[in-house]
Amino acid sequence: MDTDFDETYVLLLLADSNLPTGSFVASSGFESYGTHGFFSLSSASSAGKGSAATAGTVAFIQDSLHNYARSALPFVSDAHHVVDAFKDLEGKLEIGHDATIKKLLELDELYETMTLNHVAKRASKAQGVALLTLYAKGFTCPSGLSDEDHLSKSLAVLMDRLKWMVRGEETHGHLPVCWGVLTGALGISLLRAQHLFLFLHARSLLSSAVRLNTIGPYSSQQLLLHSVRPLVEAEVSQNKDMRTGIFVDMHPNDANDRPAMTWPLGEILAVRHDLQHSRIFN
Numbered sequence: 380m381d382t383d384f385d386e387t388y389v390l391l392l393l394a395d396s397n398l399p400t401g402s403f404v405a406s407s408g409f410e411s412y413g414t415h416g417f418f419s420l421s422s423a424s425s426a427g428k429g430s431a432a433t434a435g436t437v438a439f440i441q442d443s444l445h446n447y448a449r450s451a452l453p454f455v456s457d458a459h460h461v462v463d464a465f466k467d468l469e470g471k472l473e474i475g476h477d478a479t480i481k482k483l484l485e486l487d488e489l490y491e492t493m494t495l496n497h498v499a500k501r502a503s504k505a506q507g508v509a510l511l512t513l514y515a516k517g518f519t520c521p522s523g524l525s526d527e528d529h530l531s532k533s534l535a536v537l538m539d540r541l542k543w544m545v546r547g548e549e550t551h552g553h554l555p556v557c558w559g560v561l562t563g564a565l566g567i568s569l570l571r572a573q574h575l576f577l578f579l580h581a582r583s584l585l586s587s588a589v590r591l592n593t594i595g596p597y598s599s600q601q602l603l604l605h606s607v608r609p610l611v612e613a614e615v616s617q618n619k620d621m622r623t624g625i626f627v628d629m630h631p632n633d634a635n636d637r638p639a640m641t642w643p644l645g646e647i648l649a650v651r652h653d654l655q656h657s658r659i660f661n
Contacts, residue, residue, distance in 0.1 A: 389565050390575060396586075398517075401509040402579065405502035406587035406660040407447075408649035412439050413593060414658075415648060432593045437606050440584050444607075446642035447580055448614035451555040453621045453638040454490050455576050458483060458559025459569050460626075465537065466530060466563075476537055483541060483556060485625055490553045495640060496650040500551075501661065507557035511542035514561055534564045574615050581607045590659065 392398075412418075418435035461482045468475040494500050519535050541560065545552030555576070562572035585599040585607070594602070624637050640646060652658065 386567055386571065389567060390571060392518075393562075393565075393567075393575060394579070396582075398513065399509060400513060401506045402583045403586065403590075404505065404661045405498075405583075406591075406652075407443055407499070407502070407580070407584060408645050408652065409436075409439055409443075409584055409587045410591060410658055410660050411648040411652045411655060412645075413591060414655050415651070417648075418593070433598060433602070436585070436588050436594055437602060440581055440602075440607060441610055442642045443584060443645060444577060444581055444610050444614050446640060446645055448577055448618045449621070449641050450493065450638050451490075452573055452576065452614075452618045453623045454486055454553070454555035455559040455562075455573060456569060456619075456621070457486055457623050457626060458556045459563040459572055460559075461486070462534075462537075462560050462563030463569075466534070476533075476540065479537060480540060480544070482626065483560065484544075484550050486623065487550045487553055487556045489623060489625060490556060491551045493638060493640070494553070495646050498649045498652045499646075500553075503554040504545075504552055505661075507552040507554040508542065508545045510554070510557040510561045511538055511545065511552065514538045514564060515542065518565060538564060570615070570619060573619055574611065577611045577614055581611055587660065 413435075417439075418432050461479055465475050465479040490503075491500065494503065515535070515538060520531065538560065541550075541552070541557075544550045558576055559572065562569075562575075567575075582603060585594070585603055588594045589596050589599050621636055621638065652660070
């Protein structure tokens with residue numbers, strides 16, 4: 380079977396909006412953004428209410444994508460590399476479980492420390508453990524269908540260990556780390572994993588906009604193709620080589636190459652999500 384076809388097929392499965400990953404329960408601050416009147420800031424340069432809402436939606440996605448790419452993508456990359464290193468152990472997979480789990484826990488703890496608000500933490504943890512569950516229930520080979528190879532069995536054990544550690548509150552199970560683990564286990568290249576990660580974040584924001592009746596479903600598709608696509612590509616290009624720095628020695632002056640929050644306003648709005656008198660997202 381062609382390797383590129385295999386990877387493309389798995390990407391299509393992961394891009395399915397029906398996957399039970401829990402992304403529909405959170406708006407990443409978008410609902411709070413609208414409640415606090417930020418769509419009206421676009422009305423001065425837009426002809427009408429609809430145009431203002433569309434402009435405000437694109438502005439939010441641009442800022443949110445830039446912040447998320449800079450703060451979360453390095454964790455996706457490092458987690459993906461950790462799983463790739465585990466797969467390279469070949470005949471020594473059993474002895475690599477503990478070392479791999481330890482590295483993933485370090486990444487998870489660092490992301491927990493860097494995530495500044497409880498709303499983002501709550502959503503990230505819910506979606507992260509959903510991805511681990513998805514691998515066990517949706518991507519492992521069904522019993523009786525065919526014999527799994529040794530690598531597949533070892534990856535299933537690794538994912539199960541990580542999932543039960545999250546369930547047992549031994550670690551947090553944040554989304555970027557779990558996404559890197561999932562895509563690494565499924566054999567998706569790092570660049571495609573990064574690209575799909577940001578694409579799904581942008582699509583989730585547009586889905587939130589549709590549910591909030593800010594824009595319509597057709598407008599959402601237009602924006603996803605024409606306005607959001609260059610934003611996603613630009614962020615991947617700019618941040619694809621960025622790493623967390625905890626597995627390699629980095630000079631103190633290399634702060635620009637490490638993860639960081641770039642949109643303080645977005646953090647403030649996300650923190651205020653639970654203070655809204657009424658809301659449809661968790």
